Amino acid sequence: MSIEVIKEILVDLGIEEEKIYASAYLRKDLELDSTETVEIALELKRRFGVEVKLESRQDLTVAQMCALVDQAKASNVP
Amino acid sequence: MSDKRRVVITGIGLVNPAGVGLEAFWEKVSSGKSAIRRITRFDPEQFPVQVAGEITDFRPGDFIPRRFIVKTDLFTHYALAAAKMALQDAALKLEQEDRYRVGVFFGNNAGGWDICERGFYELYQQGPQMVNPWQATAWFPAAAQGFVTICYGIKGYSKSFVCDRASGACALFFGIRSIQQGHNDVVLTGGAEAPITGFGMTCYIGTGELAPSKNPIDAYRPFDKNRSGIVLGEGSTVLILEELERARRRGASIYGEVLGAAMTTDADPTGYAGLVRSMRQAWCTASVEASGVDLILAEGCGTQLSDRVEAYAIAEMFGPKASEVRVTSPKSIYGHLYGASGATELACGLLAMKTGLLPPTINFATPDPECPLRVVSGLERLAISRVLVNSRSRDGVNVSLLISAL
Numbered sequence: 001m002s003i004e005v006i007k008e009i010l011v012d013l014g015i016e017e018e019k020i021y022a023s024a025y026l027r028k029d030l031e032l033d034s035t036e037t038v039e040i041a042l043e044l045k046r047r048f049g050v051e052v053k054l055e056s057r058q059d060l061t062v063a064q065m066c067a068l069v070d071q072a073k074a075s076n077v078p
Numbered sequence: 079m080s081d082k083r084r085v086v087i088t089g090i091g092l093v094n095p096a097g098v099g100l101e102a103f104w105e106k107v108s109s110g111k112s113a114i115r116r117i118t119r120f121d122p123e124q125f126p127v128q129v130a131g132e133i134t135d136f137r138p139g140d141f142i143p144r145r146f147i148v149k150t151d152l153f154t155h156y157a158l159a160a161a162k163m164a165l166q167d168a169a170l171k172l173e174q175e176d177r178y179r180v181g182v183f184f185g186n187n188a189g190g191w192d193i194c195e196r197g198f199y200e201l202y203q204q205g206p207q208m209v210n211p212w213q214a215t216a217w218f219p220a221a222a223q224g225f226v227t228i229c230y231g232i233k234g235y236s237k238s239f240v241c242d243r244a245s246g247a248c249a250l251f252f253g254i255r256s257i258q259q260g261h262n263d264v265v266l267t268g269g270a271e272a273p274i275t276g277f278g279m280t281c282y283i284g285t286g287e288l289a290p291s292k293n294p295i296d297a298y299r300p301f302d303k304n305r306s307g308i309v310l311g312e313g314s315t316v317l318i319l320e321e322l323e324r325a326r327r328r329g330a331s332i333y334g335e336v337l338g339a340a341m342t343t344d345a346d347p348t349g350y351a352g353l354v355r356s357m358r359q360a361w362c363t364a365s366v367e368a369s370g371v372d373l374i375l376a377e378g379c380g381t382q383l384s385d386r387v388e389a390y391a392i393a394e395m396f397g398p399k400a401s402e403v404r405v406t407s408p409k410s411i412y413g414h415l416y417g418a419s420g421a422t423e424l425a426c427g428l429l430a431m432k433t434g435l436l437p438p439t440i441n442f443a444t445p446d447p448e449c450p451l452r453v454v455s456g457l458e459r460l461a462i463s464r465v466l467v468n469s470r471s472r473d474g475v476n477v478s479l480l481i482s483a484l
Contacts, residue, residue, distance in 0.1 A: 014144030035149060038211035045208070 001066045001073075009043045010062075022063040026054070044069055050076055082258040082363075086484065088330040089168025089318030090425045091160035091268075095131035095311050095412045099163060100429075106411070107426060108435040110457060113412045114294045114309055120276045127283055129294040130274050131311030131413025149212045150225055151190025153272035153417070156314035157222035158229060161266055165230075168318040168330060170264070172230045181234040181262040182227050183253030185245030185269030186219035186417035191278035193217050198277075219417070222270045222314070235261040243379060245269055246315070247420030247469030247477035253319055254339045254479075263321050268421030270314035282310055287381055287472065296441040300378035300407035301385050301453050303446040308379050311413020315421040333428040337364035337464075337480045344474030347383055353391040353476045357466065360478040371403060371480075372462035373430060373454070375423040377470040378407025378439065379414055384470065389449035406454040408437035420469045424479060427465035431483045434461050 007020045013036055019029065026032045032040075037054045044052050050072035054060065060068070090100055095113035097103035106113060113131050122128040133156075138147045141159035150158070165172065172180060197213040215221060220238035227236060235256055239248040246269035253267035273282060282288055289307035291297035298309035325332055340359030344352035377388055393400040408426050409415075415422050426437045435457075442455035463483040470476050 012148070014146070014148055035211040035215065036145075039148075042208060042211070 001070050003062050003066055005047070006062055006066055009040055013039060020062060023061050025059045025061050026065070027059045048073060083260060084322035085254050085257045085319050085336045086322050086325050087317050087333045087336070087428060087481070088320050088325050089164040089170060090333065090428065091162065091164030091167060091316040092313070092422070092425060093133065093136055093156045093160050094313040094315070094422065095133050098133070098136050098159075100167065104429050104433070107408055107437050108429070108433065110411065110438040110440050112294070112440055114297055116294055117274060119274045122279075125279060125283065126290045127279060127288045128292045129297045129309060131309065132274055133313055146225060146229065149216060150221060151193040151216045151272065153186060153190055153270040153314070154216065154222045154225050156272060156312070157184065157226055157270035157316065160268065160270070160314035160316040161226045164266065164316040164318050170318060172232065175264060177231055178233045179263040180232045181253065181256050181265045182223045182232055182236040183239070183249040183256065183265055183267040184223040184226070184417070185239045185241070185247070185249040185420065186222055186271060187240055187242060187245045188271060188273045188278055188281070188416065189219045190217040190221065191273060191275040195275055195277050226266060241475050242471035242473070243377065243414065243416055243419060244469045244471040244475045244477055245417040245419070246415065246422070247467070247479070248341065248475070250317075250420050250424065250479060251339050251341045251477050254336050257319055257321050263324055265319040266316055267319055268314065268316040269417035271415050271417040272312045273310055273416070274312050279310070285472070289380065298380055298410045298413065299441040299443070300376070300380040300410050300439055301389070301405070301446060301449050301451060302442050303444040305380045305382060305385060307381050309413045311409070311415045313412070313415055313418055315415070315418045315425055317421050317424065332484050334431055334481045334483050337482045339363065339479050340477070342476045344476065346474055347472060348387060349474055350387045350391040350394070352474060353388065353468070353470060354394050356476040356478040357391065357395045357468070360466065360480040364480050371464050371466050372460070373427065373436060373465045374403055374405045375427050375465060375467045376405050376407050377468045378405070378409060380407070380410070384472075386446075386448045388468065388470065389451050392451060401450055401452055403452060404436065404454050405451045406437055407439045410440045410442075411437070420467065420477065423469070424467050424481065427467055427481055431462055431465065434459050436460055436462070
Protein backbone atom coordinates (compact mmCIF):
# COMPACT_ATOMS: atom_id res chain seq x y z
CA MET A 1 0.00 0.00 0.00
CA SER A 2 1.29 3.46 -0.81
CA ILE A 3 1.88 5.84 2.06
CA GLU A 4 -0.64 8.26 0.55
CA VAL A 5 -3.55 6.58 2.36
CA ILE A 6 -1.71 6.73 5.68
CA LYS A 7 -0.83 10.33 4.95
CA GLU A 8 -4.52 11.12 4.45
CA ILE A 9 -5.41 9.58 7.82
CA LEU A 10 -2.61 11.46 9.57
CA VAL A 11 -3.53 14.78 7.96
CA ASP A 12 -7.13 14.23 9.12
CA LEU A 13 -5.72 13.99 12.63
CA GLY A 14 -4.05 17.36 12.17
CA ILE A 15 -0.47 16.19 11.53
CA GLU A 16 1.32 18.57 9.16
CA GLU A 17 1.65 16.98 5.73
CA GLU A 18 5.29 17.97 5.18
CA LYS A 19 6.31 16.04 8.32
CA ILE A 20 4.92 12.77 6.95
CA TYR A 21 7.39 10.63 5.02
CA ALA A 22 8.13 6.90 4.77
CA SER A 23 10.89 6.76 7.39
CA ALA A 24 9.17 9.07 9.91
CA TYR A 25 8.48 7.36 13.26
CA LEU A 26 4.93 7.70 14.59
CA ARG A 27 5.90 8.64 18.12
CA LYS A 28 9.47 9.94 17.89
CA ASP A 29 8.92 12.13 14.81
CA LEU A 30 5.18 12.72 14.48
CA GLU A 31 4.68 12.78 18.27
CA LEU A 32 1.44 10.81 18.12
CA ASP A 33 -0.16 10.11 21.48
CA SER A 34 -1.88 6.85 22.40
CA THR A 35 -5.37 8.08 21.45
CA GLU A 36 -4.18 9.17 18.00
CA THR A 37 -2.57 5.76 17.47
CA VAL A 38 -5.85 4.06 18.40
CA GLU A 39 -7.71 6.33 15.95
CA ILE A 40 -5.36 5.30 13.11
CA ALA A 41 -6.07 1.63 13.88
CA LEU A 42 -9.84 2.36 13.91
CA GLU A 43 -9.64 4.24 10.63
CA LEU A 44 -7.75 1.33 9.01
CA LYS A 45 -10.51 -0.97 10.21
CA ARG A 46 -13.20 1.38 8.89
CA ARG A 47 -11.52 1.74 5.49
CA PHE A 48 -10.07 -1.73 4.87
CA GLY A 49 -11.68 -3.98 7.48
CA VAL A 50 -8.24 -4.93 8.79
CA GLU A 51 -7.01 -5.28 12.36
CA VAL A 52 -3.58 -3.72 12.80
CA LYS A 53 -1.94 -3.61 16.20
CA LEU A 54 -0.24 -0.26 16.60
CA GLU A 55 -0.23 -0.05 20.37
CA SER A 56 2.90 -2.22 20.77
CA ARG A 57 5.86 -0.80 22.65
CA GLN A 58 7.93 -0.54 19.52
CA ASP A 59 7.73 2.74 17.61
CA LEU A 60 6.92 2.17 13.92
CA THR A 61 7.74 4.17 10.82
CA VAL A 62 5.05 5.15 8.33
CA ALA A 63 6.50 2.59 5.85
CA GLN A 64 6.44 -0.18 8.47
CA MET A 65 2.81 0.62 9.21
CA CYS A 66 1.99 0.36 5.47
CA ALA A 67 3.64 -3.05 5.41
CA LEU A 68 1.56 -4.17 8.42
CA VAL A 69 -1.62 -3.08 6.64
CA ASP A 70 -0.59 -5.01 3.52
CA GLN A 71 0.09 -8.12 5.63
CA ALA A 72 -3.27 -7.82 7.37
CA LYS A 73 -5.08 -7.35 4.06
CA ALA A 74 -3.35 -10.46 2.63
CA SER A 75 -4.30 -12.60 5.61
CA ASN A 76 -7.90 -11.35 5.31
CA VAL A 77 -8.26 -12.95 1.87
CA PRO A 78 -10.23 -16.21 2.30
CA MET B 79 -8.96 47.16 52.65
CA SER B 80 -7.83 43.80 53.89
CA ASP B 81 -4.17 42.83 53.55
CA LYS B 82 -4.96 40.26 50.85
CA ARG B 83 -3.12 40.39 47.57
CA ARG B 84 -5.28 42.45 45.23
CA VAL B 85 -6.70 40.87 42.09
CA VAL B 86 -7.40 42.70 38.82
CA ILE B 87 -8.86 41.68 35.47
CA THR B 88 -6.61 42.38 32.49
CA GLY B 89 -8.12 40.35 29.66
CA ILE B 90 -11.50 39.19 28.35
CA GLY B 91 -12.16 36.48 25.74
CA LEU B 92 -15.68 35.66 24.59
CA VAL B 93 -17.35 33.09 22.37
CA ASN B 94 -21.02 33.88 22.83
CA PRO B 95 -24.33 33.65 20.95
CA ALA B 96 -24.28 37.46 20.87
CA GLY B 97 -20.92 37.47 19.13
CA VAL B 98 -17.49 35.88 18.84
CA GLY B 99 -14.96 38.32 20.29
CA LEU B 100 -15.31 41.27 22.64
CA GLU B 101 -16.42 43.93 20.15
CA ALA B 102 -19.12 41.83 18.44
CA PHE B 103 -20.42 40.64 21.81
CA TRP B 104 -20.65 44.07 23.38
CA GLU B 105 -22.13 45.72 20.31
CA LYS B 106 -25.07 43.33 20.51
CA VAL B 107 -25.42 43.12 24.29
CA SER B 108 -25.15 46.85 24.97
CA SER B 109 -27.79 47.52 22.34
CA GLY B 110 -30.12 44.85 23.71
CA LYS B 111 -30.37 42.76 20.55
CA SER B 112 -31.51 39.22 21.27
CA ALA B 113 -29.30 36.30 20.26
CA ILE B 114 -31.95 33.71 21.16
CA ARG B 115 -33.10 31.83 18.07
CA ARG B 116 -34.85 28.70 16.94
CA ILE B 117 -32.44 25.79 17.31
CA THR B 118 -30.72 24.77 14.07
CA ARG B 119 -28.04 22.42 15.48
CA PHE B 120 -30.58 19.58 15.42
CA ASP B 121 -34.24 19.36 14.45
CA PRO B 122 -36.13 20.57 17.56
CA GLU B 123 -39.61 19.83 16.19
CA GLN B 124 -40.26 16.98 18.64
CA PHE B 125 -38.96 18.93 21.65
CA PRO B 126 -41.07 21.04 24.02
CA VAL B 127 -38.21 23.58 24.00
CA GLN B 128 -37.21 24.81 20.56
CA VAL B 129 -35.15 27.93 21.24
CA ALA B 130 -31.66 28.59 22.61
CA GLY B 131 -28.76 30.98 22.47
CA GLU B 132 -27.03 29.15 19.65
CA ILE B 133 -23.67 30.19 18.18
CA THR B 134 -23.71 30.11 14.39
CA ASP B 135 -20.58 32.02 13.36
CA PHE B 136 -17.79 30.15 15.17
CA ARG B 137 -15.05 28.45 13.16
CA PRO B 138 -12.74 26.48 15.47
CA GLY B 139 -9.97 26.45 12.85
CA ASP B 140 -9.65 30.23 13.25
CA PHE B 141 -8.39 29.69 16.79
CA ILE B 142 -7.28 26.10 17.42
CA PRO B 143 -4.78 23.70 15.77
CA ARG B 144 -6.54 20.82 14.03
CA ARG B 145 -4.88 18.26 16.33
CA PHE B 146 -6.77 19.80 19.27
CA ILE B 147 -10.05 20.18 17.38
CA VAL B 148 -10.16 16.49 16.46
CA LYS B 149 -9.78 15.18 19.99
CA THR B 150 -12.04 17.60 21.88
CA ASP B 151 -15.73 18.43 22.18
CA LEU B 152 -17.36 21.69 21.15
CA PHE B 153 -17.32 23.11 24.69
CA THR B 154 -13.54 22.73 24.76
CA HIS B 155 -13.29 24.38 21.32
CA TYR B 156 -15.13 27.35 22.77
CA ALA B 157 -12.84 27.42 25.82
CA LEU B 158 -9.63 27.20 23.77
CA ALA B 159 -10.82 30.04 21.52
CA ALA B 160 -11.92 32.24 24.44
CA ALA B 161 -8.62 31.57 26.26
CA LYS B 162 -6.66 32.61 23.18
CA MET B 163 -8.66 35.83 22.79
CA ALA B 164 -8.35 36.62 26.51
CA LEU B 165 -4.56 36.20 26.46
CA GLN B 166 -4.34 38.38 23.34
CA ASP B 167 -6.57 41.00 24.96
CA ALA B 168 -4.33 41.01 28.04
CA ALA B 169 -1.19 41.15 25.83
CA LEU B 170 0.12 38.30 27.97
CA LYS B 171 2.65 35.86 26.53
CA LEU B 172 2.59 32.80 28.75
CA GLU B 173 5.85 31.43 27.31
CA GLN B 174 7.56 34.37 29.05
CA GLU B 175 5.86 33.64 32.39
CA ASP B 176 6.66 31.23 35.22
CA ARG B 177 3.93 28.77 34.30
CA TYR B 178 4.08 27.16 37.76
CA ARG B 179 2.47 30.44 38.93
CA VAL B 180 -0.29 30.40 36.30
CA GLY B 181 -3.56 28.54 37.01
CA VAL B 182 -6.74 27.65 35.14
CA PHE B 183 -10.11 27.70 36.97
CA PHE B 184 -13.03 26.76 34.74
CA GLY B 185 -16.67 25.82 35.21
CA ASN B 186 -18.64 23.37 33.11
CA ASN B 187 -21.95 21.76 33.98
CA ALA B 188 -22.91 19.38 31.19
CA GLY B 189 -19.72 17.94 29.70
CA GLY B 190 -19.43 17.16 26.01
CA TRP B 191 -22.77 16.00 24.63
CA ASP B 192 -21.70 16.31 21.03
CA ILE B 193 -18.97 13.68 21.36
CA CYS B 194 -21.24 11.55 23.56
CA GLU B 195 -23.88 11.36 20.84
CA ARG B 196 -21.17 10.27 18.40
CA GLY B 197 -19.89 7.74 20.96
CA PHE B 198 -23.37 6.28 21.54
CA TYR B 199 -23.85 5.90 17.80
CA GLU B 200 -20.49 4.14 17.42
CA LEU B 201 -21.17 1.86 20.38
CA TYR B 202 -24.69 0.77 19.44
CA GLN B 203 -24.36 0.79 15.66
CA GLN B 204 -20.78 -0.42 15.17
CA GLY B 205 -19.77 -2.13 18.40
CA PRO B 206 -17.56 -1.31 21.38
CA GLN B 207 -14.29 -1.71 19.47
CA MET B 208 -15.29 1.14 17.13
CA VAL B 209 -15.89 3.81 19.77
CA ASN B 210 -13.65 6.82 19.13
CA PRO B 211 -10.59 6.97 21.40
CA TRP B 212 -11.44 10.46 22.68
CA GLN B 213 -14.75 9.54 24.23
CA ALA B 214 -13.23 9.27 27.70
CA THR B 215 -11.02 12.34 27.60
CA ALA B 216 -13.25 14.70 25.61
CA TRP B 217 -16.64 14.39 27.29
CA PHE B 218 -15.83 15.09 30.89
CA PRO B 219 -16.26 18.57 32.39
CA ALA B 220 -12.57 19.06 33.27
CA ALA B 221 -11.58 18.67 29.58
CA ALA B 222 -11.72 22.42 28.89
CA GLN B 223 -9.33 23.15 31.76
CA GLY B 224 -7.16 20.20 30.74
CA PHE B 225 -6.75 21.15 27.10
CA VAL B 226 -6.15 24.86 27.81
CA THR B 227 -3.51 23.73 30.30
CA ILE B 228 -1.87 21.42 27.74
CA CYS B 229 -2.10 24.00 24.95
CA TYR B 230 -0.17 26.64 26.95
CA GLY B 231 2.06 24.42 29.10
CA ILE B 232 0.40 25.77 32.27
CA LYS B 233 1.59 24.02 35.44
CA GLY B 234 0.13 26.04 38.34
CA TYR B 235 -2.65 25.22 40.83
CA SER B 236 -5.84 24.66 38.75
CA LYS B 237 -9.36 23.31 39.23
CA SER B 238 -12.64 22.57 37.40
CA PHE B 239 -16.09 23.11 38.91
CA VAL B 240 -19.42 21.41 38.27
CA CYS B 241 -22.12 23.27 40.18
CA ASP B 242 -25.22 23.69 38.06
CA ARG B 243 -25.86 27.36 37.20
CA ALA B 244 -23.09 28.51 39.55
CA SER B 245 -20.38 26.36 37.89
CA GLY B 246 -18.63 29.33 36.30
CA ALA B 247 -18.98 31.60 39.33
CA CYS B 248 -17.49 28.92 41.61
CA ALA B 249 -14.49 28.78 39.27
CA LEU B 250 -14.14 32.56 39.52
CA PHE B 251 -14.38 32.51 43.30
CA PHE B 252 -11.65 29.91 43.73
CA GLY B 253 -9.50 31.40 40.95
CA ILE B 254 -9.60 34.78 42.70
CA ARG B 255 -8.73 33.12 46.01
CA SER B 256 -5.77 31.28 44.46
CA ILE B 257 -4.18 34.67 43.71
CA GLN B 258 -5.22 36.28 47.01
CA GLN B 259 -3.71 33.35 48.93
CA GLY B 260 -0.50 33.39 46.92
CA HIS B 261 -0.83 30.10 45.00
CA ASN B 262 -0.88 31.85 41.60
CA ASP B 263 0.05 35.21 40.08
CA VAL B 264 -2.01 34.78 36.90
CA VAL B 265 -5.28 32.87 36.47
CA LEU B 266 -7.34 32.07 33.41
CA THR B 267 -10.88 31.75 34.73
CA GLY B 268 -14.45 31.43 33.50
CA GLY B 269 -15.77 28.36 31.77
CA ALA B 270 -17.53 26.82 28.81
CA GLU B 271 -20.77 25.08 27.92
CA ALA B 272 -22.18 23.41 24.79
CA PRO B 273 -25.46 21.69 25.70
CA ILE B 274 -27.32 22.31 22.44
CA THR B 275 -27.60 18.75 21.15
CA GLY B 276 -30.69 16.54 21.17
CA PHE B 277 -29.43 14.58 24.15
CA GLY B 278 -28.14 17.62 26.05
CA MET B 279 -31.44 19.43 25.66
CA THR B 280 -33.35 16.35 26.76
CA CYS B 281 -31.40 16.27 30.02
CA TYR B 282 -31.96 19.97 30.71
CA ILE B 283 -35.66 19.71 29.83
CA GLY B 284 -35.82 16.97 32.48
CA THR B 285 -34.98 19.55 35.17
CA GLY B 286 -38.32 21.24 34.48
CA GLU B 287 -36.59 24.62 34.59
CA LEU B 288 -36.41 25.50 30.88
CA ALA B 289 -38.90 27.91 29.33
CA PRO B 290 -41.19 25.68 27.22
CA SER B 291 -40.95 28.04 24.30
CA LYS B 292 -41.16 27.68 20.55
CA ASN B 293 -40.93 31.38 19.88
CA PRO B 294 -37.48 32.94 20.26
CA ILE B 295 -38.75 36.54 20.24
CA ASP B 296 -39.60 36.85 23.94
CA ALA B 297 -38.79 33.40 25.29
CA TYR B 298 -36.39 34.64 27.97
CA ARG B 299 -37.94 37.09 30.44
CA PRO B 300 -36.01 37.35 33.73
CA PHE B 301 -37.86 39.27 36.47
CA ASP B 302 -40.94 39.74 34.25
CA LYS B 303 -44.18 38.68 35.92
CA ASN B 304 -44.83 36.18 33.11
CA ARG B 305 -41.37 34.64 33.04
CA SER B 306 -41.48 30.93 32.33
CA GLY B 307 -38.01 29.58 32.89
CA ILE B 308 -34.45 29.38 31.63
CA VAL B 309 -33.36 29.59 28.00
CA LEU B 310 -30.10 27.73 27.48
CA GLY B 311 -27.12 29.32 25.80
CA GLU B 312 -23.69 28.05 24.83
CA GLY B 313 -20.19 29.43 24.59
CA SER B 314 -17.22 30.34 26.70
CA THR B 315 -15.92 33.34 28.59
CA VAL B 316 -12.35 33.46 29.85
CA LEU B 317 -11.02 36.28 32.03
CA ILE B 318 -7.38 36.93 32.82
CA LEU B 319 -6.87 37.63 36.52
CA GLU B 320 -3.59 39.01 37.79
CA GLU B 321 -2.13 40.17 41.05
CA LEU B 322 -2.35 43.97 40.95
CA GLU B 323 1.32 44.86 41.46
CA ARG B 324 2.61 42.52 38.79
CA ALA B 325 -0.06 43.74 36.37
CA ARG B 326 1.11 47.31 37.02
CA ARG B 327 4.78 46.36 36.63
CA ARG B 328 4.19 44.93 33.18
CA GLY B 329 2.07 47.94 32.19
CA ALA B 330 -1.08 45.87 31.68
CA SER B 331 -4.32 47.57 30.75
CA ILE B 332 -6.64 46.93 33.70
CA TYR B 333 -10.43 46.57 33.32
CA GLY B 334 -11.15 46.57 37.01
CA GLU B 335 -10.45 45.09 40.42
CA VAL B 336 -12.15 42.30 42.32
CA LEU B 337 -12.92 44.01 45.61
CA GLY B 338 -14.69 41.15 47.29
CA ALA B 339 -15.78 37.59 46.62
CA ALA B 340 -17.93 35.28 48.71
CA MET B 341 -19.61 31.91 48.45
CA THR B 342 -22.38 30.45 50.61
CA THR B 343 -24.98 27.68 50.47
CA ASP B 344 -28.70 27.84 51.17
CA ALA B 345 -29.24 24.12 50.59
CA ASP B 346 -32.85 24.98 49.76
CA PRO B 347 -34.19 26.56 46.55
CA THR B 348 -36.63 28.71 48.55
CA GLY B 349 -34.10 29.94 51.12
CA TYR B 350 -32.16 33.14 50.67
CA ALA B 351 -30.37 33.81 53.96
CA GLY B 352 -27.25 32.39 52.34
CA LEU B 353 -27.58 34.65 49.32
CA VAL B 354 -27.89 37.69 51.57
CA ARG B 355 -24.83 36.47 53.45
CA SER B 356 -22.78 35.99 50.28
CA MET B 357 -23.60 39.55 49.16
CA ARG B 358 -22.73 40.87 52.64
CA GLN B 359 -19.47 38.94 52.74
CA ALA B 360 -18.50 40.30 49.34
CA TRP B 361 -18.86 43.76 50.88
CA CYS B 362 -17.20 42.85 54.17
CA THR B 363 -14.03 41.72 52.48
CA ALA B 364 -13.99 45.00 50.58
CA SER B 365 -15.15 47.39 53.34
CA VAL B 366 -17.14 49.61 50.99
CA GLU B 367 -20.48 51.20 51.83
CA ALA B 368 -23.39 49.04 50.65
CA SER B 369 -25.08 52.06 49.11
CA GLY B 370 -22.14 52.43 46.78
CA VAL B 371 -23.11 49.82 44.22
CA ASP B 372 -24.10 51.14 40.80
CA LEU B 373 -25.38 47.98 39.18
CA ILE B 374 -26.24 44.41 40.16
CA LEU B 375 -25.73 41.76 37.52
CA ALA B 376 -28.20 39.33 39.00
CA GLU B 377 -28.44 35.58 38.67
CA GLY B 378 -31.81 36.49 37.11
CA CYS B 379 -32.17 33.06 35.55
CA GLY B 380 -35.85 33.57 34.69
CA THR B 381 -37.56 30.90 36.78
CA GLN B 382 -40.46 32.08 38.93
CA LEU B 383 -38.84 30.85 42.13
CA SER B 384 -35.21 31.83 41.65
CA ASP B 385 -35.94 35.41 40.52
CA ARG B 386 -38.38 35.93 43.40
CA VAL B 387 -35.93 34.58 45.97
CA GLU B 388 -33.14 36.76 44.60
CA ALA B 389 -35.40 39.83 44.73
CA TYR B 390 -36.16 39.06 48.41
CA ALA B 391 -32.44 38.73 49.10
CA ILE B 392 -31.64 42.06 47.39
CA ALA B 393 -34.48 43.72 49.36
CA GLU B 394 -33.06 42.42 52.63
CA MET B 395 -29.50 43.31 51.71
CA PHE B 396 -30.16 46.90 50.61
CA GLY B 397 -33.17 47.74 52.79
CA PRO B 398 -35.07 50.89 51.78
CA LYS B 399 -32.53 51.56 49.01
CA ALA B 400 -33.22 48.21 47.28
CA SER B 401 -35.70 49.75 44.86
CA GLU B 402 -33.10 52.34 43.78
CA VAL B 403 -30.29 49.97 42.86
CA ARG B 404 -30.20 49.10 39.18
CA VAL B 405 -30.49 45.36 38.55
CA THR B 406 -30.05 43.56 35.24
CA SER B 407 -29.85 40.11 33.68
CA PRO B 408 -28.26 40.25 30.21
CA LYS B 409 -28.72 36.45 30.08
CA SER B 410 -32.06 37.45 28.52
CA ILE B 411 -29.99 38.37 25.43
CA TYR B 412 -27.68 35.34 25.06
CA GLY B 413 -29.16 32.62 27.30
CA HIS B 414 -27.92 30.97 30.48
CA LEU B 415 -24.37 29.75 30.01
CA TYR B 416 -24.00 27.69 33.23
CA GLY B 417 -20.25 26.93 33.13
CA ALA B 418 -19.55 30.24 31.37
CA SER B 419 -22.10 32.07 33.49
CA GLY B 420 -20.65 34.34 36.16
CA ALA B 421 -17.63 35.18 34.02
CA THR B 422 -19.88 36.41 31.20
CA GLU B 423 -21.85 38.67 33.53
CA LEU B 424 -18.63 39.85 35.18
CA ALA B 425 -17.37 40.75 31.68
CA CYS B 426 -20.63 42.67 31.12
CA GLY B 427 -19.96 44.57 34.35
CA LEU B 428 -16.41 45.45 33.30
CA LEU B 429 -17.54 46.56 29.85
CA ALA B 430 -20.36 48.62 31.36
CA MET B 431 -17.81 50.40 33.58
CA LYS B 432 -15.56 50.96 30.57
CA THR B 433 -18.18 52.17 28.08
CA GLY B 434 -20.90 53.66 30.28
CA LEU B 435 -23.50 51.52 28.52
CA LEU B 436 -25.63 49.31 30.78
CA PRO B 437 -26.43 45.81 29.51
CA PRO B 438 -30.24 45.65 29.57
CA THR B 439 -32.67 42.93 30.58
CA ILE B 440 -34.68 42.46 27.41
CA ASN B 441 -38.31 41.27 27.26
CA PHE B 442 -39.05 42.90 30.61
CA ALA B 443 -42.61 44.03 29.93
CA THR B 444 -44.69 43.38 33.05
CA PRO B 445 -43.15 44.14 36.45
CA ASP B 446 -43.70 41.50 39.11
CA PRO B 447 -44.92 42.84 42.48
CA GLU B 448 -43.00 39.93 44.03
CA CYS B 449 -39.77 41.30 42.52
CA PRO B 450 -39.84 45.04 43.29
CA LEU B 451 -36.51 45.77 41.66
CA ARG B 452 -35.28 48.60 39.46
CA VAL B 453 -34.70 46.42 36.39
CA VAL B 454 -32.63 47.99 33.60
CA SER B 455 -35.08 47.19 30.83
CA GLY B 456 -34.13 49.80 28.24
CA LEU B 457 -30.94 51.28 26.85
CA GLU B 458 -29.30 53.42 29.47
CA ARG B 459 -26.05 55.36 29.57
CA LEU B 460 -24.52 55.87 32.99
CA ALA B 461 -21.00 56.29 34.32
CA ILE B 462 -20.61 53.46 36.82
CA SER B 463 -17.67 52.28 38.87
CA ARG B 464 -18.89 49.49 41.13
CA VAL B 465 -20.78 46.34 40.18
CA LEU B 466 -22.06 43.33 42.10
CA VAL B 467 -22.37 40.00 40.27
CA ASN B 468 -24.60 37.27 41.71
CA SER B 469 -24.75 33.64 40.71
CA ARG B 470 -26.92 30.96 42.27
CA SER B 471 -27.41 27.27 41.56
CA ARG B 472 -30.79 25.59 41.53
CA ASP B 473 -30.35 24.21 45.04
CA GLY B 474 -28.84 27.36 46.49
CA VAL B 475 -25.08 27.58 46.07
CA ASN B 476 -24.48 31.34 45.98
CA VAL B 477 -21.51 33.32 44.71
CA SER B 478 -21.28 37.11 44.95
CA LEU B 479 -18.47 39.11 43.38
CA LEU B 480 -17.92 42.81 43.89
CA ILE B 481 -15.88 44.55 41.22
CA SER B 482 -14.74 48.11 40.85
CA ALA B 483 -12.94 50.37 38.45
CA LEU B 484 -9.42 51.08 39.68
